[in-house]
Amino acid sequence: xxxxxxxxxxxxxxPGTPVDIETVTGSLNDLLDERVAQWxxxxxxxxxxxxxxYRELGDRVARVAAGLKNLGVRQGDRVxxxxxxxxxxxxxxxxxxxxxxxxxxxxxxxxxxxxxxQFRDHGAQVVITWDKLAETVQSMPAELGITTVVAVDITxxxxxxxxxxxxxxxxxxRESRDKLTAPAPGTVSFAxxxxxxxxxxxxxxxxxxxxxxxxxxxxxxxxxxxxMITHSNLWSNxxxxxxxxxxxxxxxxxIYGLLPMFHSFGLLLSVIYSVETGSRAVLFPTFDPELxxxxxxxxxxxxxxxxxxxxxxxxxVARDGKLDLSGVVYAISGAMxxxxxxxxxxxxxxxxMLNEGYGLTETSxxxxxxxxxxARRIGxxxxxxxxxxxxVVDQNDPAREVAQGEPGxxxxxxxxxxxxxxxxxxxTAATLLEGGWLRTGDLVVQDEDGFVTVVDRKKExxxxxxxxxxxxxxxxxxxxxxxxxxxxxxxxPRGSGAEIVTxxxxxxxxxxxxxxxxxxxxREHLAEYKRPSTYVIWEELPKSxxxxxxxxxxxxxxxxxxxxxxxxxxxx
Numbered sequence: 001x002x003x004x005x006x007x008x009x010x011x012x013x014x015p016g017t018p019v020d021i022e023t024v025t026g027s028l029n030d031l032l033d034e035r036v037a038q039w040x041x042x043x044x045x046x047x048x049x050x051x052x053x054y055r056e057l058g059d060r061v062a063r064v065a066a067g068l069k070n071l072g073v074r075q076g077d078r079v080x081x082x083x084x085x086x087x088x089x090x091x092x093x094x095x096x097x098x099x100x101x102x103x104x105x106x107x108x109x110x111x112x113x114x115x116x117x118q119f120r121d122h123g124a125q126v127v128i129t130w131d132k133l134a135e136t137v138q139s140m141p142a143e144l145g146i147t148t149v150v151a152v153d154i155t156x157x158x159x160x161x162x163x164x165x166x167x168x169x170x171x172x173x174r175e176s177r178d179k180l181t182a183p184a185p186g187t188v189s190f191a192x193x194x195x196x197x198x199x200x201x202x203x204x205x206x207x208x209x210x211x212x213x214x215x216x217x218x219x220x221x222x223x224x225x226x227x228m229i230t231h232s233n234l235w236s237n238x239x240x241x242x243x244x245x246x247x248x249x250x251x252x253x254x255i256y257g258l259l260p261m262f263h264s265f266g267l268l269l270s271v272i273y274s275v276e277t278g279s280r281a282v283l284f285p286t287f288d289p290e291l292x293x294x295x296x297x298x299x300x301x302x303x304x305x306x307x308x309x310x311x312x313x314x315x316x317v318a319r320d321g322k323l324d325l326s327g328v329v330y331a332i333s334g335a336m337x338x339x340x341x342x343x344x345x346x347x348x349x350x351x352x353m354l355n356e357g358y359g360l361t362e363t364s365x366x367x368x369x370x371x372x373x374x375a376r377r378i379g380x381x382x383x384x385x386x387x388x389x390x391x392v393v394d395q396n397d398p399a400r401e402v403a404q405g406e407p408g409x410x411x412x413x414x415x416x417x418x419x420x421x422x423x424x425x426x427x428t429a430a431t432l433l434e435g436g437w438l439r440t441g442d443l444v445v446q447d448e449d450g451f452v453t454v455v456d457r458k459k460e461x462x463x464x465x466x467x468x469x470x471x472x473x474x475x476x477x478x479x480x481x482x483x484x485x486x487x488x489x490x491x492x493p494r495g496s497g498a499e500i501v502t503x504x505x506x507x508x509x510x511x512x513x514x515x516x517x518x519x520x521x522x523r524e525h526l527a528e529y530k531r532p533s534t535y536v537i538w539e540e541l542p543k544s545x546x547x548x549x550x551x552x553x554x555x556x557x558x559x560x561x562x563x564x565x566x567x568x569x570x571x572x
Contacts, residue, residue, distance in 0.1 A: 009383045009450025012375040016246030020387045021239040024415070027206045027231040028272065029098050031238075032058060035275050039251050043280040045087045046254070048291075049298055050159040052087050054278075057094075060194050064095035065203075067193030071126060071148050075100035075204070078124040078214065082106040082115070082133050084285040085257050086154040088190055090271055092128045093213075093261075097231070098199060100206040103213040104226070105262040109545060112136050118216055119144050122226055122422060128152060134184035151184035154285060156191055180285075208232040214422050215264050217361035226422030227361045229264075236415035237268055237364040238276040240385040244369055245303070245330045251278040253302035253329070256295075258287050258310055260545055264365035265334050269305045279303070289317045300327040307335045309547040311354060312342045318349035325350040330372060332357050334365075335548050337454075337472070340378050356381055358454070362431070362438055364416040368452055380453045381444075388414035391437065392446050398433060407455045410444045411437045443470075460551055462491030462499050469501055469530045471551060477525045478503055478532070481518055483511030488541050489532065490555040503532045504554050506541055513537055 010019045035044075036058035045052040052060075073079060079096045081103055083089045096103045104122050106115060108130055119140065127137050131151040138149060155163055155177070166177040206212075212234055214226035242248070255274045259266030274281040282299050284291050287310055292301075304325075306314075311333060317323045331346065331354040338356040346354045357369035358381035368390070370382035384390050392408040394400045402408035417438045420428035431439050443455040455470055462469040471489040478487050486506040491499030505513055515535055522531040542553040 007384065007389070010386075012371055012373075012383060012449060012451075013386075014244070014246060014371045014373045017243050017371070018386055021236065021243050021415070024208050024232045024235045024239070026235075027097070027208055027210065028212060028235055029094065029205055029231075031235055031272075032061065032094055032275055035278050039278040042251060042278065044275070045090060046280055046282045046295070046299055047087050048158045048162055049295070050157060050162075051280075052157075057091065059198065060091045061094040061098060062198035063196050064091055064190070064193045065098035066199040067196045068095060068101075068126065068150075069099055069199065069203075070196075071150075071188065073099050073101050073126055075206070077101045077126070078104050078122045080104045080106055080119070080122070080124040080127040080129075081262070082108050082110075082127065082129040082137070083152055083262075084108055084130060084154065085261050085266070085270065085283040086152070086285060087157040087283065088152045088154060089261050089283075090281070091194070092152075092190070093267075093271055096128075097206060097212055098203075100204065100210060102211050105213060105215055105267065107260070107262050107545060108133060112139060116140050116144070118224060118226075119146070121224075122214055126150070128190065130154065131184040131187070132180075132182045134182075134187050138186060149184075149187045150190050150193065151187035152190040153181045155181050206231060208235070211419065213267075215267070215361045217264075225424055225427060228419040228422055229361075229364055230419055233364040233416050233418060234268065234272050235276070236387070237366055238273040240387065240414075240416065241268070241273050241366060242277055243386045245372060247372075248277060248279075248303060248329055253277075254280045254282045254299040255303045255305070256292070256301045257281050257283040258292070258304070258306045263546060264361045265305065265359070265546070268365060289313055289323070293317065293323050296323055300324060302327055302329050304328055304331045306331070306333060307546045307548070308333055308338050308342050311338075311346050315342070315345040315349060319345070323349075328352050331355070332369065334359065335544075335546050338378070343378055358382065358452070360438075360440060362418045362440075363412055363414070364418065367412050367414065367416065377451050380451045382452065383450050384412075384452075385414065385416075388412065388416070390446070390452070392444060392452075395443065398437075398439060404448060405445060407443050407445050410440045410442045410452070412440060413437050460490075462489070462501055464491065464499050464501060464529055474501065474503070474522075474526065474530055474532060477521060478505070478518055481514070481521060483508050483513065486541055486549070488549050488551055488554045490551050490558065492534075492555065492558050500534060501530065501532045502534045502536065502558060504536050504538045504541060504558070506538055 036054045040055040043051045044054045044057040079101050125145050125147045128150040131153050134151045208231050211228045212231045213229050216224040217227050257270035261267050270281045318325045328350045334357045343354050353372050355370035357366050359365035359367045368382045368384050370376035391411040395409040413436045444452050446452045456472050474489040475487045485508045488504045492502045542550045
């Protein structure tokens with residue numbers, strides 16, 4: 001049932017969710033124009049309470065597009081964006097697309113070296129950056145060919161009273177201001193572009209098949225690669241999301257932009273899906289429950305996309321009576337496994353479902369999710385989206401499907417699947433198979449009803465004694481011990497070429513670690529080859545900006561630490 005043209009799993013879809021979405025025929029700029037005409041006076045964005053209407057958004061996009069054209073941006077050019085969540089980020093995104101150029105999203109927390117690596121790959125000459133990072137961009141090697149740096153002062157998007165308070169001659173105001181903005185000599189002001197003339201409607205437009213953005217991925221498993229995502233990929237995925245949540249009323253409601261927009265999940269929901277549904281994107285430059293509490297007083301959340309740690313923190317705030325979640329219609333989690341405890345903690349104050357979804361940067365990004373009805377299965381990643389097919393195959397032979405219920409690599413086909421990696425034809429060929437099938441690198445099991453559960457990342461499997469060990473499986477066992485906050489299981493190489501199963505343990509405050517109890521638990525629940533040989537107590541696990549544990553960095557740190565490696569060898 002892994003390939004089923006009738007998509008029989010749709011019998012578990014929520015009422016009103018179709019098997020297929022309407023085919024996209026235009027670009028994302030056409031999408032924005034449609035919503036500007038339809039919802040012109042309604043809020044498109046809120047930032048610290050200051051709002052931008054759809055009419056204002058469309059006007060600012062046209063002005064910035066004209067300004068970028070005057071700076072030399074042409075069709076097909078890459079334009080780098082390095083910003084936190086702010087209205088200017090959304091304006092810049094659509095303005096770049098309006099010229100037929102390509103947005104390249106960057107993490108504003110990247111170091112200079114990390115940025116340089118990606119700039120050497122994509123070659124953007126115009127950079128739109130948060131003014132606090134302008135100096136970093138300007139310090140990169142001249143050989144990169146950066147010609148223009150456009151600096152964004154995000155405080156200009158805040159309410160007048162807030163901006164006035166930031167200018168007060170007191171230490172707290174100065175500290176707050178310094179966190180948000182900085183002088184950027186030698187740059188072009190983004191505000192000056194917004195004040196310029198608008199790009200004429202007669203200017204050529206991109207098509208649905210043009211690349212809209214490059215999003216870098218696989219940084220935890222290898223050299224980052226730029227995934228080429230088209231206008232059609234993104235708009236299709238937004239339509240799939242809208243079909244998945246049919247009770248979300250168009251033209252109303254507030255989508256909370258808690259996820260960073262440089263990340264594919266945040267980009268889709270705060271920048272594309274919000275416009276598709278005519279919603280108000282309530283933006284947060286950083287995740288802070290106090291900012292969420294303040295925003296909710298004016299614009300209560302109706303849709304919250306986030307990751308499990310965010311849901312957990314907000315649920316605890318709501319439990320204490322400091323945040324009203326009763327207006328939330330939908331909440332969807334991604335990037336890591338959603339536990340039953342977090343689901344329960346969230347749903348008690350919210351009164352509506354919190355479901356897990358699954359996707360990759362290469363799927364724009366969402367491909368599967370749990371349905372918003374009683375059929376959902378906590379712990380599974382759910383069912384394929386409308387217009388999406390999947391197969392579960394032998395990880396070493398993707399032409400051979402595995403038996404139902406057996407683990408295998410997940411393949412995905414649908415209108416959200418990307419077009420390949422920028423300037424990497426060999427890696428593209430290895431990832432995109434004949435017929436449009438995407439190799440995800442994730443090992444899954446699909447049951448007879450079509451529900452899918454992730455077993456593990458293929459590239460993170462530990463090989464020991466000729467067997468594959470799933471880190472997630474081992475973590476799930478060790479996490480049962482009292483006093484453990486988090487674990488990360490990795491394989492540390494040894495001379496024989498095999499790997500030692502090693503656990504990095506984070507303890508709850510005041511807790512102690514009982515290694516013998518851990519070993520006894522492992523003996524009880526894991527085959528001998530899966531049992532950890534070594535436990536290392538750490539204070540903190542390395543994580544991505546959205547809270548995902550970076551196992552690759554854990555492994556690299558253990559390998560780099562000669563003392564740790566020596567201790568592991570001695571134990572063996």
